[in-house]
Amino acid sequence: MNEVANKVKYSKFKLIRQNYRSELGIAVALVFFFIVISIVAPNFATATNMANLMSQIAIIGILAIGQHFVIITGGIDLSIGNLLGLSAMTMALVMSATKNMYLGMLVALLTGAMVGLINGSLISLVGLPPFIATLGSMAVTRSVDYLLCNGRAVNITVPGFGKITSASITGAFRIYYVAIVVIYIIMSWVLSNTKFGRYLYAIGSNENAARIAGVITKKIKIFAYVTSGLMAAIGGILLASKLESVDPNYGTSYEMDTIAAVVIGGALMTGGKGTLVGTALGVILMGVIKNGLDIIGVSPYWQGFAVGIIIILALIIEKITNIKQKN
């Protein structure tokens, strides 16, 4: 046994370079931008601004986890931005009726899981293309959101709810930032150390092969969308806690930012490839660029431009290195 094991000794470094090429690339880009922006704007790399940056990327970060789970199966979830809005809204309404914060959060999670279940079932059992199924639920969730509140924002007056996002360790450094990092670590562990995680990659890589190998692929795909829905609900809870009121427009177009983060992080839209580390780096890179441009004093109209260029550049580099690797 050892003979085979020892036959080819790879250096650990070479292996990391091979298997985490996209993640390394984006880490390098992140460091580069970080240094450049720090030089141009001295007030960028301060504790206050870093805390500020965290608060800007926290919610997209949570949503990106769900999007990541779905994208590695080869799917896409367009509904999560609007679902964030709907879960926050159901929670706000339950809270203002019952004054019970925990019941409210439970309802938010149930809303997220249920819409995820519907998305997953439409895709997996009915066989709709993910793009179409979630495009439909995207429209429906926003509409229900408006119908529930009649288009008016709902204030949350339950004491202690704001604490979730305002409790801090020191100064502006909030506890929930740590919680998000912990969620990332747990989900990353799920992807690489559980059967569920492995199946997600396997389905994205070759769904037929996974089925023939005994995976109940339909069930796993549904779970991926439920995860995505739950993450949207958590995002909704956090956003509502931050603002202590729920506007029916919450979360609009957040799904696009999450897709961008996942893709920049090196995942393939066709599925089967991508790590959560990459996605986290993608979220941070987008956050750094937006925050940096802001601090430098560039007109916010340029933000979309910069992010767009980064997405396209990331994919071009990916393509070139892929071609190189094949040769």
Add this chain to the structure above:
Amino acid sequence: MSEEYLLKATNISKRYGIIQALDNVDFDLLAGEVHALVGENGAGKSTLMKILSGIELPDSGTIEMDGKKVIIDSPRSALKQGISIVTQEFNVIPHLTVYENIFLGHEEIFDGNIILNKKEAVNRTLELLSLFGMEYQINPLSKLQDLSVAEQQIIEILKAVSYESKIIILDEPTATLTENETSKLFEIIRDLKAKNVGFIIVTHRFNEIFEISDRITVLRDGKLVISGCSIKEMDEQKLVRAMVGREIKEFYGQKNKQAKKEEVKPILEVKNLCDMYDFLKNVTFEAYPGQILGFAGLVGAGRTTLARCIFGVDNYKSGEVIVDGKMLKKYSPRDSIKAGMGLVTENRKEEGLFLDLSFLLNCVFTKTANQRGGILQHKKEQNDCYDIAERIRIRYGHLYDKARNLSGGNQQKVVLGRWMLTKPKILILDEPTRGIDVATKTEIYNIIYDLASQGVCIIVISSELPEILGICDRVIVMRDGAIVADMNISDASEEIIVGYASFGKAITAN
């Protein structure tokens, strides 16, 4: 039939990697004749067709048309020079209408107008249809998806006629047709023959060769065996012998010949199995532990469909699959695996491997997927992977290399090893050595013997007859979705199997 050559190809050679697909092959076609091109799978028929229709370029050799040397370097240039091909997978577009399909790609015949003159196109289509008396059957404005398979095929041929092709290549034209439709097609071929069109027809169905063709060319392993022989001088026996005519070499490795143990209980019983499309006709057979059971038959005889139904990849309409005395109730691969089955599919890239995932994952995937517990045990998986790699000698770089980077033979071993780790009682192998080099083939045969000697029931579907004869203990021959023969290997020969596979009866050699 006039005596001028429409097409004359000389000394055509083509090589794919280590495989010499065509070796100095000559082929010619006269105006107004049907020339059948025959051979076993891998004999080089499709390569020759691809070269003549411009899909592939030959490595060497010349092609002449009407006495002039021509270069056919793309399907379009083949069309321009008057060669059309009707392949098994139709090139029609289902959402477009009949007339749109016929004139797709050469709308320029309408006086160079960019806008297709619909009225003119419909009239031309009706004219074409009336050539074959089909103008009342097929509406030029129907969409292709609403036509029957036979009608779609006729549209393909009409398309060739609309190009005023002098040469029409038909690849397995009757594979999907009923008897009536076949005779209709043959009528059309005869009509066109009278108009001096030459046909090259590739088919596995011998009776049709004798019915429609004028001359016959047989290829074997890329070489000419019979070149343009008149059909009057051929008979079934000669044809079978020409196609087969190989010796079984030592290539098939060492096998501990085991006599079939009749007293042993069968491990797999299949009773009256019919698939959802009524193609399989009450398939019934049983297989025994330690037996290597071969399934022979022509491509499309239903062997793969049968395997997929047994394993639960596809649903079946009626019938029973009984493993070790217990009937499988649900149709899913997961339940089949639980019952002790394994299936190596015929296309390892489409349905076997996770090409962009690691070698390690590919090796252990099935075992882990069918174990209890939700958390992966990396150390155990690695050991399993080393074990199997050593046992069946898989050559790989690193555990975390992508499966894509392995050679074809090693990829096939990974799929095989993946099932071996699940310790199946029944292992179905669909074309286990397709596209694999000779040395690895022998290794795979030895793995099969090894498993059989441990009591695993091995079912091998193979289109290579020498392989079936070389490694199996028993062979079942299928034809058109039904089992037509079931015999011990000692009673079988290539001639007998080809006879059953092609005609459903034994052709005894003199």
